[in-house]
Amino acid sequence: MTTPDLSVSLCGIFLRNPLVLASGILGTSAELLERVARCGAGAVTSKSCGPTPRAGHPNPTVLAWGHGLINAVGLSNPGADEEARILRDAKARLAPLGVPLIASIFAETVQGFGEVARKVAEAAPDFIEVNISCPNVEAEFGRPFAADARDAAAVTAVVRRAVSLPVIVKLSPNVPDIAAIARAVESEGADAISAINTLGPGMVIDTDSGKPILANRTGGVSGPAIRPIAVRCVYDVSRAVRVPVIGIGGVACGRDAAEMIMAGATAVGIGTAVYDRGPEVFAAIAEELLAFMATHGYTAVSQMRGLAHDD
Numbered sequence: 001m002t003t004p005d006l007s008v009s010l011c012g013i014f015l016r017n018p019l020v021l022a023s024g025i026l027g028t029s030a031e032l033l034e035r036v037a038r039c040g041a042g043a044v045t046s047k048s049c050g051p052t053p054r055a056g057h058p059n060p061t062v063l064a065w066g067h068g069l070i071n072a073v074g075l076s077n078p079g080a081d082e083e084a085r086i087l088r089d090a091k092a093r094l095a096p097l098g099v100p101l102i103a104s105i106f107a108e109t110v111q112g113f114g115e116v117a118r119k120v121a122e123a124a125p126d127f128i129e130v131n132i133s134c135p136n137v138e139a140e141f142g143r144p145f146a147a148d149a150r151d152a153a154a155v156t157a158v159v160r161r162a163v164s165l166p167v168i169v170k171l172s173p174n175v176p177d178i179a180a181i182a183r184a185v186e187s188e189g190a191d192a193i194s195a196i197n198t199l200g201p202g203m204v205i206d207t208d209s210g211k212p213i214l215a216n217r218t219g220g221v222s223g224p225a226i227r228p229i230a231v232r233c234v235y236d237v238s239r240a241v242r243v244p245v246i247g248i249g250g251v252a253c254g255r256d257a258a259e260m261i262m263a264g265a266t267a268v269g270i271g272t273a274v275y276d277r278g279p280e281v282f283a284a285i286a287e288e289l290l291a292f293m294a295t296h297g298y299t300a301v302s303q304m305r306g307l308a309h310d311d
């Protein structure tokens with residue numbers, strides 16, 4: 001029997017397997033990005049960086065509550081200038097390994113996204129991922145840009161004009177109609193879509209003290225608890241657009257990765273599972289996915305893609 005082929009093409013860029021390190025997980029330094037690549041990831045994403053350095057929220061910022069994580073890291077990052085240096089180093093370390101680099105950015109204004117994208121693009125990452133799930137200070141009530149199709153489209157258009165790299169826009173599940181947001185960003189030139197960022201906000205209370213555990217009180221929920229929602233979002237988005245989708249949310253094993261691909265994903269992001277199983281999770285899930293494909297007679301990832309859409 002032929003060994004199944006795990007490789008995929010994302011916007012014409014070769015990934016040896018569909019497993020992508022999600023943003024915010026071990027993506028803070030060139031060394032860590034290289035380590036995750038050596039542990040078997042098909043591509044790696046840096047932690048989101050903004051225009052200026054940010055300390056983030058006070059501890060505790062991350063809690064494993066039993067069925068996943070809740071986090072309010074607060075977008076701590078060294079700012080775009082320092083991030084560009086980290087990304088340049090990371091790119092040099094990843095190039096011999098053949099592992100593409102996705103640079104994640106955020107900003108507090110529409111124009112800010114363009115400025116950060118331009119700075120980060122100088123480091124020549126393979127993709128730019130636009131995290132529009134952070135609070136939007138230009139709009140009322142601090143809503144994320146991802147909450148409104150026009151805001152999401154405006155950010156996409158600015159980044160699209162700023163760089164010639166493939167642009168991935170990362171969507172939030174915290175919207176009534178994620179397909180509408182996906183269509184809006186595709187129409188402004190997104191080359192791919194990541195879905196989803198964390199769900200929420202949620203809250204976990206320490207019942208001994210009666211107080212919320214996170215210093216920020218609330219945070220985004222990730223991990224196994226959100227997987228059915230992530231799968232549904234990927235299904236809805238991939239039905240609505242023609243561009244490839246990176247399916248993210250609660251993937252913890254090979255069968256979970258297959259489920260995301262069957263929902264329509266081209267690649268599969270992994271975040272919380274790295275906390276649970278260490279960076280070795282990438283090689284492990286790749287092995288599990290291979291075994292799953294061999295058992296079910298799939299020889300290529302594309303044979304599983306979007307199966308859930310067939311009537």
Ligand SMILES: Cc1cc2nc3c(=O)[nH]c(=O)nc-3n(C[C@H](O)[C@H](O)[C@H](O)COP(=O)(O)O)c2cc1C
Nearest residue numbers: 022023024048071131196197222223249250271272
């Ligand atoms: C501790 C932590 C930090 C995160 N930081 C970022 C970030 O900086 N940018 C971003 O786009 N997503 C961030 N995320 C969201 C993840 O990239 C991912 O979309 C989400 O956790 C769902 O995937 P998972 O269930 O596999 O973790 C973060 C998630 C966690 C748990």
